[in-house]
Amino acid sequence: MSKLVNQPVEVVLENGFPRRFFFHKSFLIHHIQEYWREAGQWWLGETERFVYQVVTDYGVSELHYLPSTDSWILYRL
Amino acid sequence: MFVHLHVHSQYSMLDGASPISAYLEAAARWEMPALALTDHDNVSGAVEFHQEAAKLGIKPIQGVEITTTDGTHLTLLAENSTGYANICRILTAGHTQNPRGDCRISWDVLSQFNKGLIVLSGCRRSGVSQALLRRNFSQAKVELRRLIEIFGCEQVYLEMINSHLPHTKYLLEGLAALHECTRIPLVATNNVHYLDKAAFPVHDLLVCTRTQTTLADIHPERPLNAENYFASPEEMAQRFAPYPQALASTLEIAQRCTPALELGQNHFPRFLPDKGPEAAAQLLRELTWSGARQRYGRITSGLRERIEHELRIITTLDVADYFLVVWDIVQYAHKKGIRCAGRGSAADSVVAYCLGLTNVDSYARGLLFERFLSLERAQKPDIDIDFDSRYRDDIADYVYKRYGEEHVASVCTFQTYHARSALRDFGRAFGYSQSELAQLTKNIVHYCPADGIRSLLQRLPELRRHPLHHPKYAKLLDYCAAVAGFPRHFGTHLGGMVISAKPLTEVTPLQPSAKGVLITQFDKNTIEDLGLIKIDLLSLRTLAAVSDAEQNLKPMGFSYEQIPQDDPRTYARLRTGETVGVFQLESPAQRALQSRLGSEVFEDLVASVALIRPGPIKGDMVEPFIARRRGREEVSYIHPKLRRILEKTYGVVLYQEQVIEIATEIAGFTPGESDRLRKVMTHFRSQKEMEHIGEEFIAKAVANGVEREVAEVIFSYIVGYAGYGFCEAHAAAFADTAYRTAYLLEHYPAQFYAALLNQQPMGFYPPNTLCVQARRRGIKILPLDVNCSEVDFTADDRTIRIGLKQVKGMEQSFLESILTERSRRNSRPWKTLSTAPMSAAMSQKTSSWGEHLIGFHPTAASFCGMFPPTTKTNREASSWNRRFRSRFRTSPRWNAG
Numbered sequence: 001m002s003k004l005v006n007q008p009v010e011v012v013l014e015n016g017f018p019r020r021f022f023f024h025k026s027f028l029i030h031h032i033q034e035y036w037r038e039a040g041q042w043w044l045g046e047t048e049r050f051v052y053q054v055v056t057d058y059g060v061s062e063l064h065y066l067p068s069t070d071s072w073i074l075y076r077l
Numbered sequence: 078m079f080v081h082l083h084v085h086s087q088y089s090m091l092d093g094a095s096p097i098s099a100y101l102e103a104a105a106r107w108e109m110p111a112l113a114l115t116d117h118d119n120v121s122g123a124v125e126f127h128q129e130a131a132k133l134g135i136k137p138i139q140g141v142e143i144t145t146t147d148g149t150h151l152t153l154l155a156e157n158s159t160g161y162a163n164i165c166r167i168l169t170a171g172h173t174q175n176p177r178g179d180c181r182i183s184w185d186v187l188s189q190f191n192k193g194l195i196v197l198s199g200c201r202r203s204g205v206s207q208a209l210l211r212r213n214f215s216q217a218k219v220e221l222r223r224l225i226e227i228f229g230c231e232q233v234y235l236e237m238i239n240s241h242l243p244h245t246k247y248l249l250e251g252l253a254a255l256h257e258c259t260r261i262p263l264v265a266t267n268n269v270h271y272l273d274k275a276a277f278p279v280h281d282l283l284v285c286t287r288t289q290t291t292l293a294d295i296h297p298e299r300p301l302n303a304e305n306y307f308a309s310p311e312e313m314a315q316r317f318a319p320y321p322q323a324l325a326s327t328l329e330i331a332q333r334c335t336p337a338l339e340l341g342q343n344h345f346p347r348f349l350p351d352k353g354p355e356a357a358a359q360l361l362r363e364l365t366w367s368g369a370r371q372r373y374g375r376i377t378s379g380l381r382e383r384i385e386h387e388l389r390i391i392t393t394l395d396v397a398d399y400f401l402v403v404w405d406i407v408q409y410a411h412k413k414g415i416r417c418a419g420r421g422s423a424a425d426s427v428v429a430y431c432l433g434l435t436n437v438d439s440y441a442r443g444l445l446f447e448r449f450l451s452l453e454r455a456q457k458p459d460i461d462i463d464f465d466s467r468y469r470d471d472i473a474d475y476v477y478k479r480y481g482e483e484h485v486a487s488v489c490t491f492q493t494y495h496a497r498s499a500l501r502d503f504g505r506a507f508g509y510s511q512s513e514l515a516q517l518t519k520n521i522v523h524y525c526p527a528d529g530i531r532s533l534l535q536r537l538p539e540l541r542r543h544p545l546h547h548p549k550y551a552k553l554l555d556y557c558a559a560v561a562g563f564p565r566h567f568g569t570h571l572g573g574m575v576i577s578a579k580p581l582t583e584v585t586p587l588q589p590s591a592k593g594v595l596i597t598q599f600d601k602n603t604i605e606d607l608g609l610i611k612i613d614l615l616s617l618r619t620l621a622a623v624s625d626a627e628q629n630l631k632p633m634g635f636s637y638e639q640i641p642q643d644d645p646r647t648y649a650r651l652r653t654g655e656t657v658g659v660f661q662l663e664s665p666a667q668r669a670l671q672s673r674l675g676s677e678v679f680e681d682l683v684a685s686v687a688l689i690r691p692g693p694i695k696g697d698m699v700e701p702f703i704a705r706r707r708g709r710e711e712v713s714y715i716h717p718k719l720r721r722i723l724e725k726t727y728g729v730v731l732y733q734e735q736v737i738e739i740a741t742e743i744a745g746f747t748p749g750e751s752d753r754l755r756k757v758m759t760h761f762r763s764q765k766e767m768e769h770i771g772e773e774f775i776a777k778a779v780a781n782g783v784e785r786e787v788a789e790v791i792f793s794y795i796v797g798y799a800g801y802g803f804c805e806a807h808a809a810a811f812a813d814t815a816y817r818t819a820y821l822l823e824h825y826p827a828q829f830y831a832a833l834l835n836q837q838p839m840g841f842y843p844p845n846t847l848c849v850q851a852r853r854r855g856i857k858i859l860p861l862d863v864n865c866s867e868v869d870f871t872a873d874d875r876t877i878r879i880g881l882k883q884v885k886g887m888e889q890s891f892l893e894s895i896l897t898e899r900s901r902r903n904s905r906p907w908k909t910l911s912t913a914p915m916s917a918a919m920s921q922k923t924s925s926w927g928e929h930l931i932g933f934h935p936t937a938a939s940f941c942g943m944f945p946p947t948t949k950t951n952r953e954a955s956s957w958n959r960r961f962r963s964r965f966r967t968s969p970r971w972n973a974g
Contacts (some may be wrong), residue, residue, distance in 0.1 A: 034243060
């Protein structure tokens, strides 16, 4: 089971890909399971986002990268 | 280096958000040697693509994305002209073997027409990709093997699309594994649906329109992201870095393909198939001179020169066969007694007049043949013929039988986005209510292009408080502007047909129209470039009414063809403005114009027909024309060169011919450029296009020595005229019919009104109005009477009798039984309700026609001639009538009296 978080997080990159993120504690990313891009609800002003489904010690998490603000969101943990 | 091989343009109809030209410009910028066009289920953009690509030095690869009978997608590319012909055959089969709008191709059809095609395994909806996404590798191999068996391993490529969707990595790895197993090469595409990310919202809105959803709805066909754009070669190299061979394959395919379209050929059939073109030219010459002797009697040297000039151009352009084919159709109509009349620019031709194709003497009117056909433009001729509407389908049948079903088809039209349709479609996708949509489109004129809404809002005072001024609609207006002129769906040209020497399916795919006839996938503008020539066989109810009236008037020695040309009573009638029923001159605006203009000569009618059109009205040309014609205003010209061109129309731009001449004289446009201006002006699909040609006009006029301000004013005349305008020849052809119907109205009103009533629905007014007008002329409208009424309306000098066919729901069998019985009785009237047809009507009291026949009039009008007012039977009929009325609440359609 994962839970919806949808909060900004700090992400450490390695070769341009997320390697570690911090949400109350540090999560080491073992590998990126899936990656895709979403246009979002553009008609409501949402911008494009890159979705990374990553595997950590605590299971699968979903990180969203927002290129328009160069920021990261932990969407699901 | 990379070449895009899977690209959807605006011709993908609600699934492509950028025009062909935008892709080609980008391809040229990135120095792509070739480009493929693969619209869904059609090749409608093929000609435009071929021509535009050639201008930019890019090799056009014709293709299509098809849907197979099992619902999977497949990308086909034409390696050569054989491949293109096979795409046409495949699409025709898919369209004709399935319900309209659901083109599905069977594997058998693909096996049958497999030559000259390169096959890309397809997008995510392909059989191979679907199997891989289901993690069924062996099924993917089966799907691939099927393609190899049909097309051969040399022709098949595994299509890789990296558009950053979920499971893309797995899909690409699966395709690479298939490549390892089978050695079928990989090829990279981006399944392009729009030029760049900025155009993605437009694509999403188009998909919403296609799927009839709103933006808030979830639908499997809605795109998840904005990655299917026309990516640069660098970006594609980045996306396919692990698969360099997939990028290399794009170039390999581009090298293998040759331009598949062969434009500039003539596929029109030879009228004399066993003989060469010279024989057709000779026959045309003989027929023309024979017609000229009949039409003119004496041939002057000027006329001889004009006819020779026309024949020379016709022969040089090798279109004598076209004239002969049309002549043959008109001959058939004459033989069958079907009335017809030519219209359009063909009326510029003396040859057409001599052949009896038109009734406008273009020599006497000084009309320019080059507007119809010229060596410089080298365009194909386009002859439009109106036929009596009752028999137009008979004429079409004749053409099908004469040339063969495989060689004849109707021409399609593209219903394109204009302001109102774009606002409606996109507004609906945004989730606006019907009432809000009605508000948004209110007062937006129908001819406004989708990219001209803002300027319209600024220009028209009545739109100052229009809701579209609200900032929340700003984006909507941008999206509407982006689809200006995009085709939305196919339509059928009213009368356009093409005839081909070779089977049509080798030149164009065919698909069924809503009416059921097969239509081409190219419209009248592009069909010519493919070597096909359109013939317009139109249906005109006025001609049916005219024939009907003439039939009635024959015993009085009347002949429609012998109507005197300058009848003072006819002009007097026109000047009263009481012209209800007159062809083209009956609208309220025309009636008002007639009384103000004071038509005295035929030339006034020609001008009238051209004046009351959106173009001249929008351009404020009506008032100056009337004032100048009546001598109340001085005629002035902003530039001396305009005098010769506009003298005939008192300095007002009224005809298309004048626009062409202005462009040539003022801006020094070549005939080709002038014709492009005429087309832009006539269709006015895009504000941008108009602005672009305006800049060109002004720049060339300035270079030609005209002051900039003057050039701008002259172009503003042309812009004002844009939308809809007539060519003079067309206006003259219509004016001829208008004058003749006015003559009928003046001299034989009862017969003419009866004929008009028989052809309803037609014209501007409902039947009641026609009856009122007839009564104003002292004509009595007699009620329906089973003893007197014929099938249709009948008339004598002062009366019109309602026909039996007017009874709502009347069955043909009963109608015939009445007439048979009546003739058997030798016109002895029925006196009681118990006689055969009467009791039949009574017994049909539950059927609609029985009820209407009896309940037609408050006093049972159908039987009113039968009974004196106080007899028992009349009371009986009235009683029926009351009972039916209370049960069915019927209302009479005609007000007799």
